[in-house]
Amino acid sequence: MKKIILFLSIFILPFSSASAVNWSEELGDHSGVDLKVQSIMDPYIDAVKEISPTFTSVTGASVTVEGFGYDGLHEKQIVACSQGDSSYDVLFVDGIWIGEFVEGDCIAPVEDLWTEEGTDMSVIAWDDYISSFAGQAIWDGKKQCLPFGGYWHMLHYRTDLFEAEGLEPPKTFDDVLAAAKLFKDNPKYPELEGGYAMNMARGSAAGQQFYEWIYSAGGKPWESNYPGSPDAYADQRGLYNSAESVAFIEWMQEMINYMPPGVEQYAWDERAKAFTQGKVAMINNWSVRTPLFNDPEISKVIGKFDVALFPHAEGASSVPPVGGWIACVNKHSKNIDAAWDYLKWFASPEVHREWVLTGAPPSRHSAMNDPQINAEQPWTPVLYESSLRAWQELRPRHALTFEVIETLGIEVNKALTGEASAQEAMDAANKKIDRLLKSEGYID
Amino acid sequence: MNREKIEKTLFILPTCLFLLAISIFPFIYSVYLSAFQAKLTKMHRKFFIGWENYQILLFEDDVFLTAIQNTFTIAFSSITIEIILGFIMAKIFFEIRHLKISNAIRTISILPIMLTPLCVGLVFLYILNPTLGIFSYIVETFFGLEPIAYLGQPIPAKISIICINSWQWTPFMMILLLAGLMTVPNEQYEAAKIDGANWYHVMTKIEIPSILGFMLLGIVLRLIECIRLFDIIYVTTRGGPGIATEVMAYFTYRTEFRSFQIGTGSASAVIILIISIIVTTIAVTLLRRVERDADFS
CATH class of the missing domain: 3.40.190.10 (Periplasmic binding protein-like II)
Incomplete structure (x- = not known):
């Protein structure tokens, strides 16, 4: 029909x-x-x-x-x-x-x-x-x-679980963390493997995840890139190791404890599948996959989910990717x-x-x-x-974008799997990205 | 030049041209490109930077240096496991060689070599999945251990890659060592039996010295293969988590085909080639020495 x-x-x-x-x-x-x-x-x-x-x-x-x-x-x-x-x-x-x-x-x-x-x-x-x-x-x-x-990214959450616990949809990073903690290993919800799922796989997945969150975390990836910037590419010196960036990575390090086993290898598909199969209570996800959660052939959460604005850190505002x-x-x-x-x-x-x-x-x-x-x-x-x-310059769009995101994704993943501390990983990311940009004349 | 020399030259000319076209020219071109800062999307704007790509890779790029280290860690660990298990398997097949079923079992046991590494990687990706994989199920059900992300944590991921690599190539070592065992004269076993030698003496004094040449040949071939290790990494970990399983071949692929940095990628490929040549030369020299010692003894 x-x-x-x-x-x-x-x-x-x-x-x-x-x-x-x-x-x-x-x-x-x-x-x-x-x-x-x-x-x-x-x-x-x-x-x-x-x-x-x-x-x-x-x-x-x-x-x-x-x-x-x-x-x-x-x-x-x-x-x-x-x-x-x-x-x-x-x-x-x-x-x-x-x-x-x-x-x-x-x-x-x-x-x-x-x-x-x-x-x-x-x-x-x-x-x-x-x-x-x-x-x-x-x-x-x-x-x-x-x-x-x-x-665009939205926070997807399970309405049945949130209603059962009397919770409002999370608005801040602290709300997300508290809800993830509540649902992880909760005997009332044995089908759940984690409270939240994020893209954490090395490379593009983890690299893009950083850009998706950093503005709502109150930070910015490089000097002249912030929502409303008149020229986002005017000064591309990296701020990947700024206090806000490191604090965000530390928040992710804490969040990983409330995610499903194997989340270190999650990319877009795995993240969406975890929600579709009812294994996590929340994800942030691109809107293109939202209709899949209502697909009776693959979804176990039909009618049990809703969306909310992308969460933000205390004192910052939501900048959806x-x-x-x-x-x-x-x-x-x-x-x-x-x-x-x-x-x-x-x-x-x-x-x-x-x-x-x-x-x-x-x-x-x-x-x-x-x-x-x-x-x-x-x-x-x-x-x-x-x-x-949303802010259109969420991620770099110049000719080195793939390389920059990949480099960042490796370092973020190192921090998430314990190979490096948040500060070490982001210091390394900043140094490598600056070197890359210098090699192509994007910065002096 | 006499007629015979001209004829001989004409006969080898096609081979020389063929080699020049498919081996030597690409290699020389690769060396040439490695001296440039070149990106695939703007090859017309490449510029000469001399040794800088090599300098960055060998002295500044911690990912590439880790990739070299990982390649050799994986190679040495895998080959050691393959030799030990391969020898045990070869011994078993040697002992049961008179049974009719031994041929069938031997054929089945070499199936892993016939699989493409991509398939092997995919199969293990499912087996090691922390929530759906059979390995996690076994570990949880029989040992009561919480499943972990075997491919998502640095040390377990490295161990997993070594195990997968060894699983696939142990049968290869087994076949070589079995061939070696088959060459040991029966009289030596009989003499050892008469002298009252136990299994350990037979193994260390008769079998291992006799098959050393086969073993070294296996090591050389496997070393070359391990230096080129790519497929399993590509399917299972993509060099991750972090750079825990980044190996030289995967690094080169990433640089050439994901970042399209042709200059750096070429430099990395040249370094791999030089390392391969050095390692192979050392191994072949050792192999020749062993063969010479065996001839004299």
Whole structure:
């Protein structure tokens, strides 16, 4: 039934007089083109596959969507770019990789494409994007790609457990710690393996975790990067070993005692699975995975969870992490016109809405305020508030981002597994990251 | 040049060209790149920095130095375990060689070598899972011990990697040592029996000296393999926790294909190659000396 509604709502749109965009006029004829889309294997990929045939019906171009793991996708895309590979036409890129892709001359900037073509800007509707996410697609002052899959972090907690204990959803780090302590090894809840789960695996997982929390911990990763900073990259001297950073790592060291065994190897999937399987009482998680907790095929917590704003340290305020995926045109593609048409169609407000209704994450103001989306994804009001509080420069987005996050992730993981103290680990992280940035001339 | 010499040169020319193209040129290019600060995304803007990559890796980068240390710790520990267990297994198979079933058991016992290290890593990832793994279940049920993150804590992770590596390659050592035992003349055993030698004397005075050459060959081959250890680390720990299981090959992969620092990655690859050559040369020299001593005795 859902598919029929989706089909009717999308397929008839190009021909409907009520439709906001006349797709037949807006999009070209690309018969015979096999458009290849390279995507992350995130939960939204099925929704992309589900709606793409509509593009085929309008333009004649067939669409193949292929998914890869996070690290594998980055590796493949950069290697392919360095070889001038045209195998994929549309690249779904993590917003934080944008600097590296621009530096490598891997993408055709969308701002150039729409200027050349004289695109109807109501199709792009840039102002409809939530600014904390739209900023992910801008680099060197130019709009490089179209944002489509914005993620924000929310605190996910088990309402049944919190109600049973008479607890309010945690607001501060202290609340989180107290609740985690209460639920860990509590004989009343034998199914729980921990009170909380975080990304603690070495590398990207632990590195990103640091950036996700540091602003709400009252700190900042480098001198000029703080919410509202007019130029986050003006002074990139690291503050990874500041008092706030070290205090946050020490807090994580305490938190690890109330997490499931093996959490030192948890990354995104493990963290979400622990919550889905009812093994932990709380997690902080990207909104893209929230619908999975209501999926009857995999979830044991349907109707037993709710979301809250990302917690913050005493005296600090909540700065929810922002991330997500932007759609870019491969500069080496042989089908740039078709790829650009796919992008503007896929990221447009009306297709975005349908995509979200298929279970994907909303990224536009219009989608966040859509009554149907709010009815189907009841966490949307908290998500919207999170998105408005988020800071777009959460993680570095320059060409060294992957290396910086990986370096940081190794040191954070060392502190969490007892290989180093919090101060030692963060001193080492600061030194190594500064050296990296110096080697590329980002700092003197 | 006479006709015969021209003919001979023409015959070896394709091999030389082949070697030049697939071995020598990439190596020389790697050495060349190691003298540059080069990132894959901006190769056109690479610049010459001389020995700096080597200097950083060998004197400043604690992760790379730890990776060298870990590689040799894992190599020596694994090979020691493999020799001890391999010898015990070889002895057992040697003793039961007359039984019909021995061939079948021997074939089954070498199955781990046939598995790809990636599969072995995946299997052990599940076995050692602290909440769902069978190892945790056994430890908890039969010994009453709380399961721990075997791959998530520094020392257990290192021990786990050594055990996984040894599990896969002990059969290889067993086959080599069994082949060695098969070469010991039966008369020596009979003479030892007549002289009243016990098992320990047989092992130390007859068997080990006879199979020393086989053992050294196994050590050389396994050392080369351990220096290149990558797959199991990639699947199970990715060098973690922290840098507890970071090894040279994984460090190089990370530098080349995750950070795309081609200059540093190439320097790291060249260092691995030099270490491999040194270690192999020492081991082969030892092997030759043992063989020479055996010929004289």
